[in-house]
Amino acid sequence: MMFRADASAERSGTDVRLRASARLSNDDIKPVEQQSWSVYNLFAMWMSNVHSVAGYVFAASLFTLGLGGWQVFSALVVGITLIYFFTNLAGRAGQKYGIPFAAACRSSFGVFGANIPSMIKAITAMCWYGIQTWVASTALVVVVLRFFPGLEPMTKDSILGMSSLGWICFLVMWLSQLLVFYFGWEAIRRFTDWAGPAVYVVMFLLAGWIIWRAGGEISFSLGSKHLTSVQTWGMWLTAVAFTVAWFAGTTLNFADFARFIESPRSMRRGNFLGLPLNFTLFALAAVVTTSGGLSVFHELITDPVELVARIDNVTAVLLGALTFMIATIATNIVANFVSAAMDLANLLPKQLNFRRAGVVASVVSVLVMPWKLYADAQMVQYTLGTLGSFIGPIFGIVIVDFFVVRRQYIDIEHIYSDDPRGRYWYTRGFNRRAIAALLLAGGVSCSVALIPFFSAIAPFSWFVGAACGAVFYLALMRSVTSGIQQAEPEPS
Numbered sequence: 001m002m003f004r005a006d007a008s009a010e011r012s013g014t015d016v017r018l019r020a021s022a023r024l025s026n027d028d029i030k031p032v033e034q035q036s037w038s039v040y041n042l043f044a045m046w047m048s049n050v051h052s053v054a055g056y057v058f059a060a061s062l063f064t065l066g067l068g069g070w071q072v073f074s075a076l077v078v079g080i081t082l083i084y085f086f087t088n089l090a091g092r093a094g095q096k097y098g099i100p101f102a103a104a105c106r107s108s109f110g111v112f113g114a115n116i117p118s119m120i121k122a123i124t125a126m127c128w129y130g131i132q133t134w135v136a137s138t139a140l141v142v143v144v145l146r147f148f149p150g151l152e153p154m155t156k157d158s159i160l161g162m163s164s165l166g167w168i169c170f171l172v173m174w175l176s177q178l179l180v181f182y183f184g185w186e187a188i189r190r191f192t193d194w195a196g197p198a199v200y201v202v203m204f205l206l207a208g209w210i211i212w213r214a215g216g217e218i219s220f221s222l223g224s225k226h227l228t229s230v231q232t233w234g235m236w237l238t239a240v241a242f243t244v245a246w247f248a249g250t251t252l253n254f255a256d257f258a259r260f261i262e263s264p265r266s267m268r269r270g271n272f273l274g275l276p277l278n279f280t281l282f283a284l285a286a287v288v289t290t291s292g293g294l295s296v297f298h299e300l301i302t303d304p305v306e307l308v309a310r311i312d313n314v315t316a317v318l319l320g321a322l323t324f325m326i327a328t329i330a331t332n333i334v335a336n337f338v339s340a341a342m343d344l345a346n347l348l349p350k351q352l353n354f355r356r357a358g359v360v361a362s363v364v365s366v367l368v369m370p371w372k373l374y375a376d377a378q379m380v381q382y383t384l385g386t387l388g389s390f391i392g393p394i395f396g397i398v399i400v401d402f403f404v405v406r407r408q409y410i411d412i413e414h415i416y417s418d419d420p421r422g423r424y425w426y427t428r429g430f431n432r433r434a435i436a437a438l439l440l441a442g443g444v445s446c447s448v449a450l451i452p453f454f455s456a457i458a459p460f461s462w463f464v465g466a467a468c469g470a471v472f473y474l475a476l477m478r479s480v481t482s483g484i485q486q487a488e489p490e491p492s
Contacts, residue, residue, distance in 0.1 A: 107406060181341070
C-alpha cells in the first residue's frame with residue numbers, strides 16, 4: 001500500500017510517496033471503511049458499560065462517604081455529565097478518521113511511541129478484566145449455592161487461592177466473555193444491543209419490589225456519618241471525582257468505538273442518551289434500591305446479586321441473577337477487553353490481529369490471579385493505582401495535541417508509515433517531548449494518588465494528571481507548534 005505524503009511539519013521535505021508499514025497496520029488497526037454504527041448501537045454500548053454488578057456496587061458504595069440518597073444521586077449525575085463532555089472530545093479523532101485509540105496516539109507520541117500510552121492502558125485493562133471477571137464469578141457462586149446448597153463443601157478447599165466451586169464459576173464467566181469477543185466486532189455490537197436494555201427491566205423490577213416490600217416508606221437520608229456542611233460538600237465533590245475516575249478508562253480509549261459511528265452528530269446523541277440520560281436512570285434505580293434495601297433488610301446491601309438472592313420467588317432470583325451476569329459480561333468486554341485487544345494488536349500488528357490479541361489478553365487476565373491481586377489492597381493501590389495515575393496525563397496530552405496543536409487534523413497517510421520522512425516519525429518513531437510530559441504529569445498524579453500527605457486531594461488525581469499532562473505537553477511542544485500548524489491545512 002502506498003500513501004501520498006506532504007512535507008514533514010518538523011523538518012523541510014518534498015512531496016514523497018510513503019509506504020504503509022506492516023509494523024504499524026493490519027486489517028483491525030487500519031481506518032474503518034464503513035462507519036455504520038447508529039445512535040442506538042452507541043446507546044446500547046453505554047448501557048452495557050453502565051449496567052453491571054460492578055457499576056451498581058460502585059454507585060451504592062458512595063453511601064459509605066456519609067452522603068444521603070439525593071446527594072449521592074446528584075453527584076453521580078454531575079460526574080457522568082462531565083464524562084459526557086470528555087468522551088465527545090476523546091472520540092472526535094476516532095470518528096473523524098475511523099482510527100482506533102492507539103493509532104490516534106501516534107500523532108502526539110510518534111508512530112512507535114504510541115505503544116507507551118496504549119500499553120499502559122492495555123496492562124491496566126487486562127488486570128481489571130480479570131478482577132471484574134472474578135468479582136462476577138463470586139456473585140455466581142452465591143446464586144449457585146442458593147439453588148444447590150449441597151455444593152457448599154466445594155467452597156472449603158483451595159486451589160491457588162480459590163475454591164473448586166470458585167474456579168468453576170470463574171471459568172464459566174471467563175469463557176462466556178471470550179466466546180462473545182472471539183466472534184468479532186459485529187458479535188460484540190449485537191450482544192450489547194440487547195444486554196444493556198435487559199438489565200433495565202431487572203433493575204426497575206427490583207426497585208419496584210423493594211418499594212413494595214418497604215411499604216413505600218423509603219428514607220433517602222441514610223448517610224452513614226454525621227458531616228458538617230463543609231464536610232458534606234467535600235464528600236460530594238469526592239463522589240463526583242470518583243464517578244469521573246470510574247469511567248476514565250473507557251473514556252480514554254473511546255476512539256476504539258467512535259471509529260464505527262456514522263457521524264459526529266450520531267456520536268454526540270448516542271453519548272448523551274448512553275451517559276447523562278441512561279446513567280441518571282440507572283443511578284436513580286440504584287439509589288432507590290439501596291435505600292429501600294436498608295429499610296427492608298436493616299443493612300446496607302451494595303451487591304445487587306445478593307439483593308436478588310433474597311427474593312422469595314426462585315424464578316425471579318434465577319432470572320435476575322442471570323441478567324446481572326450477562327450485563328457484567330457485556331461491561332467487561334466494552335470497558336476492558338476491547339481496549340486490551342486493540343492495544344496489543346497495535347504493539348505487534350504482524351503477529352496479532354484483534355481476535356488473537358483478545359485471546360492473549362484473556363489468558364493474561366487469569367495469569368495475574370485477580371482474586372489474589374484484588375484481595376491485597378496495597379498491591380492494587382501500588383500497581384493498578386500507579387498505572388491508573390497515568391490515564392489522566394495521557395488523556396490531557398492526546399486531547400490538546402489533537403485540538404490545540406493539530407487543530408483537529410491528522411495526516412492519516414503518515415499515521416501508518418514508518419518512513420523517517422513522515423510527520424509523526426519524530427526521533428526514530430518517538431516524540432520525546434510527549435514522553436517527557438507523560439513522565440512529569442504521571443509523577444505528579446502518582447504522588448497525589450499514593451502519598452499520604454496528599455490524601456485530601458487523592459480522589460482528584462485524574463483531574464490533576466489530565467491538567468498537568470496538557471500543560472506540560474503544550475509547554476514542551478511550544479517551539480514546534482507553529483511549524484506544525486503552518487504545514488497542516490486549516491481545521492474543517
